[in-house]
Amino acid sequence: MEPLNSHASTMTRRDAFRLSAGLGLSFLLPAIDLKAAEKRGSERQKSVIVVWLAGGPSQLETWDPHPGTKIGGPTQSLSTKIPGIDIASLFPQTAEQIHHLNIIRSLTSKEGDHERGTYMLKTGYRPDPTTLHPSLGAIITQQAPNSNLEIPQHVSFGDGQWPARGGYLGDQYDAFRIYDPGNGLNNMSTRVDKPRQKRRLGNLEVISQAFEPNRRPAASQSLHRKTLDDALTMMSSEQLEAFKTDDEPETLKKSYGDSRLGRGCLVARRLVESGVRAIEVSMTGFDTHANNYEGMQTQAEILDPGLSTLIRDLKERDLLDSTVVMCLGEFGRTPKINPLDGRDHWPTGFSCLLGGGGLKSGIVIGETDPNGDQKDPKDPIPVENLFSTVLHQLGIDYQQELITPIGRPMALAQGELIQQLL
Amino acid sequence: MKKLRIILSPLIVVLLISIMVGMTIRPGADPAPLPSSIPDVDDFQSIGDTVNEELRLRRKSAGLGELQPASDLTVLRRLSLSLHGTIPSLEEIRQFESVQQSSSHSKPDLITRWTERLLTDSRFSDYFAERLARSLVGTDGGQFVVYRRDRFVDWLAEQLEARRPWHDITRDVIADKGLWTGKPAVNFITAGIAGDDLDHEELTGKTVRAFLGQRIDCAQCHDHPFDDWKQSDFEGLAAFYGQVNLTLVGIEDKPSLEYEVEDRLSLETRQVDPAVPFGLEWLPEQGSRRQQLAGWITHKENRRFSRAIANRIWALMLGAPYYTNISVDDLPDPPENPDLLDMLADDFREHNYDLRRLVRVITATDLFRSSSQSSAETEQEYAIHKEYWGVFPMTRLRPEQLIGSMLQSSSIKTIDQNSHLLFRAMRFFREQDFVRDYGDLGPDELDQRSGTITQALLRMNGNLTKELIEANPFNSTGRVANFSDNDRECIDNSYLVCLTRHPTANEMAYFENQLAELNGKQRTQAVVDLYWSLFNSLEFSWNH
Numbered sequence: 001m002e003p004l005n006s007h008a009s010t011m012t013r014r015d016a017f018r019l020s021a022g023l024g025l026s027f028l029l030p031a032i033d034l035k036a037a038e039k040r041g042s043e044r045q046k047s048v049i050v051v052w053l054a055g056g057p058s059q060l061e062t063w064d065p066h067p068g069t070k071i072g073g074p075t076q077s078l079s080t081k082i083p084g085i086d087i088a089s090l091f092p093q094t095a096e097q098i099h100h101l102n103i104i105r106s107l108t109s110k111e112g113d114h115e116r117g118t119y120m121l122k123t124g125y126r127p128d129p130t131t132l133h134p135s136l137g138a139i140i141t142q143q144a145p146n147s148n149l150e151i152p153q154h155v156s157f158g159d160g161q162w163p164a165r166g167g168y169l170g171d172q173y174d175a176f177r178i179y180d181p182g183n184g185l186n187n188m189s190t191r192v193d194k195p196r197q198k199r200r201l202g203n204l205e206v207i208s209q210a211f212e213p214n215r216r217p218a219a220s221q222s223l224h225r226k227t228l229d230d231a232l233t234m235m236s237s238e239q240l241e242a243f244k245t246d247d248e249p250e251t252l253k254k255s256y257g258d259s260r261l262g263r264g265c266l267v268a269r270r271l272v273e274s275g276v277r278a279i280e281v282s283m284t285g286f287d288t289h290a291n292n293y294e295g296m297q298t299q300a301e302i303l304d305p306g307l308s309t310l311i312r313d314l315k316e317r318d319l320l321d322s323t324v325v326m327c328l329g330e331f332g333r334t335p336k337i338n339p340l341d342g343r344d345h346w347p348t349g350f351s352c353l354l355g356g357g358g359l360k361s362g363i364v365i366g367e368t369d370p371n372g373d374q375k376d377p378k379d380p381i382p383v384e385n386l387f388s389t390v391l392h393q394l395g396i397d398y399q400q401e402l403i404t405p406i407g408r409p410m411a412l413a414q415g416e417l418i419q420q421l422l
Numbered sequence: 423m424k425k426l427r428i429i430l431s432p433l434i435v436v437l438l439i440s441i442m443v444g445m446t447i448r449p450g451a452d453p454a455p456l457p458s459s460i461p462d463v464d465d466f467q468s469i470g471d472t473v474n475e476e477l478r479l480r481r482k483s484a485g486l487g488e489l490q491p492a493s494d495l496t497v498l499r500r501l502s503l504s505l506h507g508t509i510p511s512l513e514e515i516r517q518f519e520s521v522q523q524s525s526s527h528s529k530p531d532l533i534t535r536w537t538e539r540l541l542t543d544s545r546f547s548d549y550f551a552e553r554l555a556r557s558l559v560g561t562d563g564g565q566f567v568v569y570r571r572d573r574f575v576d577w578l579a580e581q582l583e584a585r586r587p588w589h590d591i592t593r594d595v596i597a598d599k600g601l602w603t604g605k606p607a608v609n610f611i612t613a614g615i616a617g618d619d620l621d622h623e624e625l626t627g628k629t630v631r632a633f634l635g636q637r638i639d640c641a642q643c644h645d646h647p648f649d650d651w652k653q654s655d656f657e658g659l660a661a662f663y664g665q666v667n668l669t670l671v672g673i674e675d676k677p678s679l680e681y682e683v684e685d686r687l688s689l690e691t692r693q694v695d696p697a698v699p700f701g702l703e704w705l706p707e708q709g710s711r712r713q714q715l716a717g718w719i720t721h722k723e724n725r726r727f728s729r730a731i732a733n734r735i736w737a738l739m740l741g742a743p744y745y746t747n748i749s750v751d752d753l754p755d756p757p758e759n760p761d762l763l764d765m766l767a768d769d770f771r772e773h774n775y776d777l778r779r780l781v782r783v784i785t786a787t788d789l790f791r792s793s794s795q796s797s798a799e800t801e802q803e804y805a806i807h808k809e810y811w812g813v814f815p816m817t818r819l820r821p822e823q824l825i826g827s828m829l830q831s832s833s834i835k836t837i838d839q840n841s842h843l844l845f846r847a848m849r850f851f852r853e854q855d856f857v858r859d860y861g862d863l864g865p866d867e868l869d870q871r872s873g874t875i876t877q878a879l880l881r882m883n884g885n886l887t888k889e890l891i892e893a894n895p896f897n898s899t900g901r902v903a904n905f906s907d908n909d910r911e912c913i914d915n916s917y918l919v920c921l922t923r924h925p926t927a928n929e930m931a932y933f934e935n936q937l938a939e940l941n942g943k944q945r946t947q948a949v950v951d952l953y954w955s956l957f958n959s960l961e962f963s964w965n966h
Contacts, residue, residue, distance in 0.1 A: 113627075152875065161864075171872035177861070186859070187883040196951055199936075203955030206933075210926045211961040214795035217804035218816040223872040224960040231878040336684075340619070 044322035046357050046394045047272045048140055050280045051265070051307055053299075053329035054160045055287030056117065058343050059351035060335065061088050061296035063098075064105045064368055071335035071372035074293050082362045090300035093308035099362040100311050101325060101355030102421055106366020106377035107386075109331060109347040114287070117330030117347060118162045124387030124413050131404050135164035136387060137278030138173035139412050142166075143396045146275045150237035152176035152230075155271060157264035158282030168404040172223055175280055182263030184244045188235050201232075242274040243267060255309045262306040269313050272323050281306075286329055290340035314356065324357030324390050335372030349377035354386065357393050359421045384415030392417055456521060457538045463530045466779065469769045470786035476762045477789055477811055486812035489792035494522060496966070497533055497791050499922040503819065503965050504739045505537075505781070506545040508826030511836040512898070512919050537785045541778045544583055545838060550777070551579035552822075553738055553867075557632045557751065558595060559613040561864040568612045568668065570602050577606035587775035588731055589720040592633055596719065597712035601672035608673040611666060620668065622681065626660040631751040633719050635730025651699065657683055658697030662715035675710040725756045728767030732780060736766070737868045739784045741817030741965055746809050750868045789814065794966040816966045820867050821860040824963055825853055825886070831920045831957070832890040832897045856886055873963070881958050891953040893946045903949035909937045912949065920956035 065088040066072040077086035081099040111117040116127050123133035134142070141153040156163040156175035166173030178185065190197045212219045219225070234240065245253060245266055256262035264281035271279050283303060288295040307327060314320040332350020333343035349368040355361050367378040391398035391413050401409040481487070492500075498518055502510045510518070522532055540546055555575045564571065581591050598607040614625040630638045638651040638659075664681025667674045681694050696711055698704075704721035706714050719727055734750055737743040743750040744763055756764065766783060773779045784790055789811055796813040798804035807813040819827065830837055859880050863869055881887060893900035898919050906912035913933045917925045925933070933952060940948050956962055 171874070174874065176875060179858070185879075187879040190883060191888050192951070196947065199948070200951045200954050200958075203933075203936075203952060204958055206929055207955055207959045207961065210929055211959065211966075214797070215816065215966070217798050217801045218794065218796075218966075219960055221801055221804070221872060222816065222818065222960055222964060223874075224878075224963070227873045227875045227878040228882075228958070231875045231882065234875065235879075235883075 040318040045146065046322050047276060048278050048324045048390060049268045051327040052160060052280050052282040053286045054282055054284045055329060056331045056333060056345055057286040057329045058288060058292055058296055058333040061090060063087050063103050063351040063353065066370040069370045073337055082364060085364050090297060091304045093304045097308045097311040100315055100320060101353045102361060102363040103351065103353060104365045104381050105351045105368055106380045107350050107352055107383055108380045109383040112331060112345040112347045114330060115162060120383055121328060121330050122164055124384050124415065132167040134167035134169040134173060136390060137164045137175060137280060138166040138169050139391065140278045140394060142169050142173055144277060144394060146277055149275055150233050151239045153276060154278045155276055156280040157181040158260055160282035160284060164280050180260060181267045182245045185240065188240060239274050242270045255305060257302060257305040259302045261302050265306040265310040269310060272319055288342050289344060290342040292341060292343045320356045321358055324393060326352065326354050328352035348375055359393055363420055365420055381418060382415055385418050387413035388415040389418045389421060456535045460530055460534060460538050466783050467786055469783050472765055473762060474788050476765060480810050481812045484806055484810035486807060486810055489788050490795060491791055492793040495922050500965060501537055501540055503823055505540045507549045507823050508830045509922055511830055512834045512915060513836050515918050515922060534786065537782060541781060547579045547582035550582055551575050554578055556865045556867060557734065558610055564613050565615055568602055568615050569609055573603060573606040574609035588777055589775045592720050593716040596716040597710065599674055611673050620666050622660040622663050625663055626656060633730060634726040635733055635751050635753040637752050655699035657694045661694045661696040662711045665711050675712060722771055725764065725767060728771050729753060729756060729763045732763050732766035732770055735780045736784060739790060741815050742870055743868065816964050818871055818873060819963050819965055821857040821862050825856050828886060828890055834898050834901055887957055891950050893950055899950055899953050903946045909934050916952050916956065920953065921961055
């Protein structure tokens with residue numbers, strides 16, 4: 001027999017909120033679990049921050065420079081706190097923090113088109129006409145949701161063209177998009193007083209009762225009601241403070257940089273503190289088919305402060321052990337410099353940063369040919385392995401198979417673990 | 423500048439609505455009359471029957487029964503949304519209902535005649551030009567120096583208005599020469615210019631997606647993993663664009679140019695000659711390389727060409743491509759036995775590639791006129807109903823349809839060509855931000871999506887909602903609240919304006935009760951709140 005209190009025990013905070021709000025009893029709400037925000041180190045439930053470099057960042061101008069070779073271009077190198085390891089001199093601040101993460105210089109994929117490459121590097125699967133795979137953030141929020149959260153669990157900053165999606169898990173796992181982070185959120189307050197808002201919502205109920213009969217599956221799939229309820233919950237949540245940066249010290253804000261990326265990284269840290277599971281901070285402009293070097297210089301001036309401050313800030317707040325940080329784009333760029341001083345798409349032997357969340361640190365995996373003659377890198381890491389490793393690190397059974405809407409079983413990730421990092 | 427815009431735009435919106443409505447409430451020209459004769463009406467009803475039979479067999483194969491017809495007003499709403507990107511005005515609904523009563527048994531039927539009227543309206547050309555432009559040039563701004571998207575869309579609208587056949591439009595788009603301002607068709611080419619160079623590969627992928635409805639982009643780097651496209655096919659097609667030359671007088675063809683690619687593995691450069699992956703006999707011997715490519719693509723035996731546009735127009739009318747699980751531009755190779763797309767494609771070709779004809783045929787089907795209600799009780803069952811077209815699928819309004827509907831709801835009169843410039847000015851100030859915040863899918867706009875929290879917030883609390891529904895003497899909220907004869911009429915008008923239907927008895931009773939005790943400002947507020955609730959209903963923001 002079902003225990004009598006079964007309903008109460010499965011009732012989430014959100015249900016309680018809705019119920020009490022309906023009865024005008026919102027003062028009965030339990031306070032937000034401050035302890036959850038206070039937990040530090042490995043006690044915390046883990047989150048992931050992906051710093052997404054849209055367009056395909058050049059590995060030679062970031063984490064895998066080859067100065068003085070025929071493929072190196074004008075880029076110089078700079079030593080890091082990882083003994084014997086240099087990165088491009090465009091990233092002096094990151095060089096001071098990079099030992100907290102790891103460098104992979106031998107990622108391989110088979111997708112050299114922006115849309116397909118983005119799909120691959122956001123989901124761990126190649127595009128497949130019969131199914132839409134979920135992004136890493138969607139898998140994490142579906143598998144390890146934070147039930148105390150009244151703000152979205154999966155957030156994407158910036159104006160990247162293909163934000164992280166829920167795929168076959170459903171559109172409710174799509175990232176909540178914010179184009180210009182750091183200035184709070186728009187459209188968060190009602191335009192009328194409480195009695196009128198109550199009347200409006202009551203009307204809505206009457207209108208949907210007329211429309212929904214014989215359309216229930218479509219209505220439920222539309223997520224119309226769910227998104228409305230979620231929006232109402234969010235509008236009155238104290239957790240919205242996480243999206244603002246007013247109370248952050250000016251020096252810290254300055255250190256992150258007053259750019260979309262910098263503000264995005266700062267808010268990402270605040271969201272991690274509030275318990276948001278997956279955050280994507282996007283920066284565009286890495287598709288440097290022409291004038292690669294100048295282009296990367298401009299990009300680095302924005303990325304270097306934002307990324308390095310993020311790593312440092314997480315570390316100083318003892319959040320890095322519970323936060324996986326990944327920095328990558330859809331592919332790298334050709335060793336060969338084209339006639340426009342640019343580099344073209346290169347899905348073989350490109351680089352990313354990965355670390356935190358309890359992974360080892362200061363490790364460099366893989367090596368590319370300094371002369372660009374050998375296409376394949378040493379110790380190649382298929383892109384798929386990133387996904388298995390991150391999910392595993394978050395305590396999610398990455399080999400678990402879910403049944404997709406077309407009835408096909410599909411593993412959450414199809415790669416192997418990157419043992420060097422565990 | 424930005425500040426100025428922020429200050430000015432709400433003022434301008436209010437001003438524009440006032441002028442717009444002020445203009446339209448003057449006794450002016452009567453609404454456009456309903457056409458009494460329609461080209462080839464018997465003929466397209468016969469292809470309609472063929473398509474109905476094919477759809478019946480498809481339903482039967484999944485064990486699904488007959489379609490339930492939708493009400494005329496529901497079909498009217500669908501027609502306006504898919505052909506003009508907005509819901510019908512109260513004025514149009516009144517006209518429709520008056521004709522409905524007087525001509526219930528006339529032939530051709532009222533929906534067919536109404537469709538014809540919408541197709542004759544220049545709003546159709548404008549709206550479809552933008553939809554087609556998305557498949558041809560996407561939504562990005564490109565390089566202003568060589569690319570003018572606005573010119574391209576205007577040009578497309580002119581072609582549609584002049585009823586130019588699709589294969590002629592296609593030929594211009596692929597092979598025209600000249601400046602992007604004077605010969606706007608060439609913007610299809612110049613949209614693909616990055617730096618000073620033409621991105622042949624991007625252009626080739628786009629050409630195949632837009633005109634053949636297939637994707638060969640990945641054959642750019644390797645043989646296609648699922649279909650028969652080889653990397654050499656891709657390069658051969660790209661070579662047709664190999665003589666495109668960007669000059670001071672615009673896009674030209676320079677016969678001395680050759681197309682060269684750099685091998686991705688060996689990094690060596692090699693020359694590639696133009697070649698087609700199939701249908702070699704369709705390739706014209708004369709003309710520039712681009713003219714040859716255009717001739718090959720539009721050749722009457724190239725089934726992919728007509729299938730692709732049939733599938734796209736189907737998706738625009740019904741909310742999803744015919745093969746619902748596959749993107750509109752990712753069709754499988756044409757099957758041996760003709761499928762529904764071939765039936766539509768053959769008819770389209772036989773009628774001189776007339777896009778309006780294709781629309782007429784689709785709107786004449788039982789499916790287009792069927793209800794979005796179904797017997798499906800679970801999401802799985804509903805998925806089958808959708809896949810086998812056992813129901814008119816519910817689809818989220820695209821941002822431009824939603825903003826169009828919200829704007830139309832704020833006026834009693836039709837916002838059309840008479841108010842067109844003003845309407846466009848208002849859209850200019852409001853649409854960009856709204857569409858961005860609502861989430862524009864750009865060229866992927868025919869993908870099926872659910873609602874999002876951001877959208878809910880925007881509809882509930884956004885500026886546009888507030889501006890449009892706040893009652894004033896000119897907008898529909900103000901007029902419905904103050905000039906309806908009684909509460910019942912006020913409620914009825916609100917429903918017609920926003921949802922294109924009458925309220926149910928239950929709804930009528932509920933809102934009559936609500937308004938009964940109120941007077942003056944309080945009553946007006948209640949009507950504003952009713953509008954707000956209608957705007958925020960599932961029914962308003964979805965096509966059904």
